[in-house]
Amino acid sequence: MAELLDLNVNGSVTVGYSDSFATEEFKLLEVDESVLKELLNDGLTIKGDPNDEAVLCTSSTTYAIKYVSTSNTVLLLSPTQHSTLQSDATDCPENEKDCTRPTSAGVVAMVPGLIELVETAPRLDKLKVLLNQRPYTEDLDEEQMLEEDERGRTGLYTMDDLANQVQASYSQIKAALESVQAVEIEGFWRIVDGNFMQGLLDVILLTAVQHDWNIKLLQESEVVQVVRNDGYTPKIIEHCLACYGKEVETNVQEPDTRKWELEESKVCVHYAKQLLRSVPKWRLEDFLNAWKRNIPTGLQPELEMLKGEVLIERIGADSWLRLFSVSSLPTKPAERFSALFKENPKWEWDDLEPYLRGMQAPGQSVEAMLLRYTRKTQISPNVPAMYTPR
Amino acid sequence: MIEVASAASDMQIPVKCSCGECKEWGMVELQGSLEIQHSTSLHNLTIGSLCRTSTSTYKLVIGYHELEGTKVTLKKPLVILKKVKAPDAMDTDPVSSSDPSLSTSTPVEMHVVGIIRHKLLFKSRPKALISKQEVKPKKQRELPSLKLESSRELLDPS
Numbered sequence: 001m002a003e004l005l006d007l008n009v010n011g012s013v014t015v016g017y018s019d020s021f022a023t024e025e026f027k028l029l030e031v032d033e034s035v036l037k038e039l040l041n042d043g044l045t046i047k048g049d050p051n052d053e054a055v056l057c058t059s060s061t062t063y064a065i066k067y068v069s070t071s072n073t074v075l076l077l078s079p080t081q082h083s084t085l086q087s088d089a090t091d092c093p094e095n096e097k098d099c100t101r102p103t104s105a106g107v108v109a110m111v112p113g114l115i116e117l118v119e120t121a122p123r124l125d126k127l128k129v130l131l132n133q134r135p136y137t138e139d140l141d142e143e144q145m146l147e148e149d150e151r152g153r154t155g156l157y158t159m160d161d162l163a164n165q166v167q168a169s170y171s172q173i174k175a176a177l178e179s180v181q182a183v184e185i186e187g188f189w190r191i192v193d194g195n196f197m198q199g200l201l202d203v204i205l206l207t208a209v210q211h212d213w214n215i216k217l218l219q220e221s222e223v224v225q226v227v228r229n230d231g232y233t234p235k236i237i238e239h240c241l242a243c244y245g246k247e248v249e250t251n252v253q254e255p256d257t258r259k260w261e262l263e264e265s266k267v268c269v270h271y272a273k274q275l276l277r278s279v280p281k282w283r284l285e286d287f288l289n290a291w292k293r294n295i296p297t298g299l300q301p302e303l304e305m306l307k308g309e310v311l312i313e314r315i316g317a318d319s320w321l322r323l324f325s326v327s328s329l330p331t332k333p334a335e336r337f338s339a340l341f342k343e344n345p346k347w348e349w350d351d352l353e354p355y356l357r358g359m360q361a362p363g364q365s366v367e368a369m370l371l372r373y374t375r376k377t378q379i380s381p382n383v384p385a386m387y388t389p390r
Numbered sequence: 391m392i393e394v395a396s397a398a399s400d401m402q403i404p405v406k407c408s409c410g411e412c413k414e415w416g417m418v419e420l421q422g423s424l425e426i427q428h429s430t431s432l433h434n435l436t437i438g439s440l441c442r443t444s445t446s447t448y449k450l451v452i453g454y455h456e457l458e459g460t461k462v463t464l465k466k467p468l469v470i471l472k473k474v475k476a477p478d479a480m481d482t483d484p485v486s487s488s489d490p491s492l493s494t495s496t497p498v499e500m501h502v503v504g505i506i507r508h509k510l511l512f513k514s515r516p517k518a519l520i521s522k523q524e525v526k527p528k529k530q531r532e533l534p535s536l537k538l539e540s541s542r543e544l545l546d547p548s
């Protein structure tokens with residue numbers, strides 16, 4: 001720092017208001033070294049429209065902006081701003097006569113406080129709102145719309161658009177796009193309409209049966225070639241394979257052909273959801289029978305696969321099953337628990353656990369959230385504990 | 391507080407260094423507030439005299455008060471930010487240049503102008519100086535005096 005810290009022992013400076021004092025407003029921002037490095041190298045971004053609380057984003061993290069004021073007097077001295085006041089030796093008080101001839105240092109600002117950064121959950125709910133404005137459905141309509149004119153772009157967002165409007169870091173937005181299985185089509189990030197996707201998976205599974213393909217080893221090029229005749233674009237077919245399957249290691253001899261293994265549980269869940277869309281509530285036995293009947297041979301459905309997707313409740317002698325998907329719940333803990341208790345006023349741990357996934361609360365453990373939002377009661381040691389609203 | 395530009399199309403404020411090499415600034419923190427006798431202008435007004443009395447200790451004389459202070463390394467660095475108009479918005483935005491009322495929505499940026507890693511913290515109670523300097527009214531007339539307040543420190547030293 002300027003003269004102040006480089007001052008020799010017994011050196012002295014006259015401190016005065018510089019001629020630019022208070023002509024500009026400065027903010028002090030407290031950062032840690034890693035954030036400082038990124039700030040100086042790549043820059044950071046403050047995000048928020050007037051209705052939002054502004055946040056500051058690095059490439060990976062979102063921070064809340066907290067203002068801390070002080071009643072102390074805090075003076076800032078720039079290394080380039082010198083007070084032009086006279087600094088003759090007589091300014092040095094007599095009792096400091098061992099001080100050398102003073103120079104001057106100019107105070108350019110007085111600050112009332114500083115800004116602290118507190119890591120916070122990315123505000124991703126808006127991302128879902130934006131993506132849901134125009135889920136991807138029919139390929140044909142899409143192509144026409146994009147060709148028409150600028151209005152065809154309403155409700156469509158590029159990565160830049162999303163980064164601009166969503167209060168989250170770039171990598172948090174990327175991760176969220178992946179978790180909602182969004183796909184980039186013609187430069188726009190799209191959520192794929194659930195029914196459309198289910199329809200496409202149906203076509204793929206049906207085609208696999210017809211051609212006697214092994215759904216645990218599907219050749220991408222083969223699938224694309226056949227299924228595109230039904231009006232699907234290669235891009236969306238590939239996306240569907242990636243959503244319901246995982247890529248099988250590519251053979252070195254055929255590097256151009258990707259192979260996919262459709263995942264048993266994802267395909268089974270797909271069929272379960274299909275049933276639940278036609279009839280929202282099922283008697284458990286009826287559901288299990290229908291589910292097994294619908295699923296392609298070779299796949300083994302397990303009730304376990306539906307954790308976080310369906311709720312089962314006992315009414316009299318029967319168990320009933322209905323759709324209740326964790327992906328439809330809010331990500332903020334307070335809102336999540338409120339939605340859960342609205343659905344069901346008391347929960348057993350095994351039922352509750354799958355619905356606590358994917359909450360956005362940095363630094364908060366599940367245990368801490370349970371303490372904060374629920375009351376746990378256990379009548380006796382041999383019955384399961386129940387969670388009720390606090 | 392930082393207000394984000396109201397332009398609906400852009401709710402981002404870039405925060406960056408525009409100089410390429412941000413210098414370290416000095417920071418002086420004192421308890422209480424500086425009182426200036428309703429003087430004309432603060433510019434170039436002397437506050438006091440600062441003397442480094444050892445490697446880590448400083449002495450600040452303000453008016454007839456003397457304060458003992460120490461050099462404190464901040465736990466976390468502070469960056470000094472200044473709000474500036476975004477460079478590409480200044481001449482290419484025809485709306486804001488033709489209509490000054492819209493200028494509030496001109497994109498802005500926050501630029502780092504300096505970094506603070508140390509501060510000189512004067513938290514001791516000032517002791518009164520009896521000095522022959524007092525009889526030099528011409529020189530001392532405009533000196534600010536120090537008003538004492540018990541107050542919290544801006545940042546706890548580590």
Ligand SMILES: [Zn+2]
Pocket residue numbers: 406407408409410411412413502503504
């Ligand atoms: Zn800089």
